[in-house]
Amino acid sequence: MxxxxxxxxxxxxxxxxxxLAAAGHQVSVVASRDASASVSSVAAAIWFPHDVEVSGAVVDSGRVTYQRLEELARDPGTGVRMRTGTVLTRRPDPDLSWTRAVPHHERLAGGAGVRCTVPLVETDLYLGWLRASALALGVRMRTAEVRSVTKxxxxxxxxxxxxxAGLGSAALLGDDTESFPIRGQVVRLANPGLTEWFIDGDNPGGLTYMVPRGNDVVCGGTGEVGSWDEQIDPRIESGILSRVVALVPELAGQPVLSRAVGLRPARSRVRVEKVAGHDRPxxxxxxxxxxxxxxxxxxAIRITELVGRVAE
Structure with missing residues (x-):
C-alpha cells in the first residue's frame, strides 16, 4: 500500500x-470544489468520445469504461442507464473508429448515421454514488485551493x-501549453416521455444534441474553442432550441427547467502519464x-497501473 x-x-x-483505493492504496482527494460544482455536473454525460482525439488509447479506455458503466446500469441507484439513440453523420467519410468500443451498433441506410446503445449517466445521481463509493473504500476528501504541486x-x-483537475491541471504542472477550454452551453427541458437520444455534430447550424434523462432533456450545444465565458447567452440558447425542435418536434413548447455553461477541459490529446521534474512520482x-x-x-485503471509500478 x-x-x-x-x-x-x-x-x-x-x-x-x-x-486507487480499490487497489489497496491510501487515497486522499483535494479539490477547490466538489463534483456537484464541477464541469462534470453540467455534462449531458452520454458515452461518446466528443471533443477528444479518437486515438487507439482513447478507444481502449472508452471500451473499458463502457463495460464498467454497463455493469453499473444493473443498479438503478448508480444513475447509469443503457439507452439507444443515433449519431447522425453528414460527411461522406465520418470517423467511426469509436464504434470499435460499442458492442451494439449498426450503420443507417445511406450512411446517414449510426444507431447504437450506450450508457447514459444522470450526473447528480452518479456523481453522488461515485463519491459515496470512494468514501466507502476509505478515500479521504477535503476542500482546499491547490496552487502548487511542490507545496x-x-x-x-x-x-x-x-x-x-481538468482545466486547472496544466497551470498546476507548469509544463503544458497544449490545454484549452471548449465552452459548452446547454438548456434542460421537461421530458415529455422521450427515451432515445441523438447527436448531430455536423449540423449546419452548429453542434446539436438531445439527451433525455429521467425528468428532463439536456439540449445542446456549443463547441467554442478557447472561450472562458461561463455566462448564459440567450441568443445561443434560442439557436440550440430551434435546431433541437427541428429534429424532435415533441420538444416544442416544453418548459425550461434549467440552464448551464461548462468549460470542457480539452487538449491536443488526453494526457495520462508520469510527469518528470518532481522529487516524488x-x-x-x-x-x-x-x-x-x-x-x-x-x-483511472491506467493511472492505477502506473502508480502500482512505482509502488512495487
Missing part, C-alpha cells in the same frame, strides 16, 4: 481515487500524486474534452 493524493473531484478525479507534495507527503490525468464520463474508468 502507498499513500496517494489526487487533485480534482470531478468524474476523472473521483474515478481515479476509487480505483502539496511537501504538506501531504504522499508517495505519489495524481493531477486530475507525479502523474497527469486530464485533457478529456467532452469525454470525461466516456473515458473515466479506463483512464
Amino acid at each position: 502507498s499513500k496517494v493524493t489526487v487533485v480534482g473531484a470531478g468524474v476523472i478525479g473521483l474515478s481515479v481515487a476509487h480505483e 502539496l507534495l511537501r504538506e501531504d507527503e504522499p508517495d505519489a500524486l495524481v493531477v486530475a 507525479v502523474f497527469a490525468c486530464y485533457g478529456h474534452g467532452g469525454a470525461g464520463f466516456t473515458l473515466s474508468w479506463g483512464d
Whole structure:
C-alpha cells in the first residue's frame, strides 16, 4: 500500500481515487470544489468520445469504461442507464473508429448515421454514488485551493500524486501549453416521455444534441474553442432550441427547467502519464474534452497501473 493524493473531484478525479483505493492504496482527494460544482455536473454525460482525439488509447479506455458503466446500469441507484439513440453523420467519410468500443451498433441506410446503445449517466445521481463509493473504500476528501504541486507534495507527503483537475491541471504542472477550454452551453427541458437520444455534430447550424434523462432533456450545444465565458447567452440558447425542435418536434413548447455553461477541459490529446521534474512520482490525468464520463474508468485503471509500478 502507498499513500496517494489526487487533485480534482470531478468524474476523472473521483474515478481515479476509487480505483486507487480499490487497489489497496491510501487515497486522499483535494479539490477547490466538489463534483456537484464541477464541469462534470453540467455534462449531458452520454458515452461518446466528443471533443477528444479518437486515438487507439482513447478507444481502449472508452471500451473499458463502457463495460464498467454497463455493469453499473444493473443498479438503478448508480444513475447509469443503457439507452439507444443515433449519431447522425453528414460527411461522406465520418470517423467511426469509436464504434470499435460499442458492442451494439449498426450503420443507417445511406450512411446517414449510426444507431447504437450506450450508457447514459444522470450526473447528480452518479456523481453522488461515485463519491459515496470512494468514501466507502476509505478515500479521504477535503476542500482546499491547490496552487502548487511542490507545496502539496511537501504538506501531504504522499508517495505519489495524481493531477486530475481538468482545466486547472496544466497551470498546476507548469509544463503544458497544449490545454484549452471548449465552452459548452446547454438548456434542460421537461421530458415529455422521450427515451432515445441523438447527436448531430455536423449540423449546419452548429453542434446539436438531445439527451433525455429521467425528468428532463439536456439540449445542446456549443463547441467554442478557447472561450472562458461561463455566462448564459440567450441568443445561443434560442439557436440550440430551434435546431433541437427541428429534429424532435415533441420538444416544442416544453418548459425550461434549467440552464448551464461548462468549460470542457480539452487538449491536443488526453494526457495520462508520469510527469518528470518532481522529487516524488507525479502523474497527469486530464485533457478529456467532452469525454470525461466516456473515458473515466479506463483512464483511472491506467493511472492505477502506473502508480502500482512505482509502488512495487
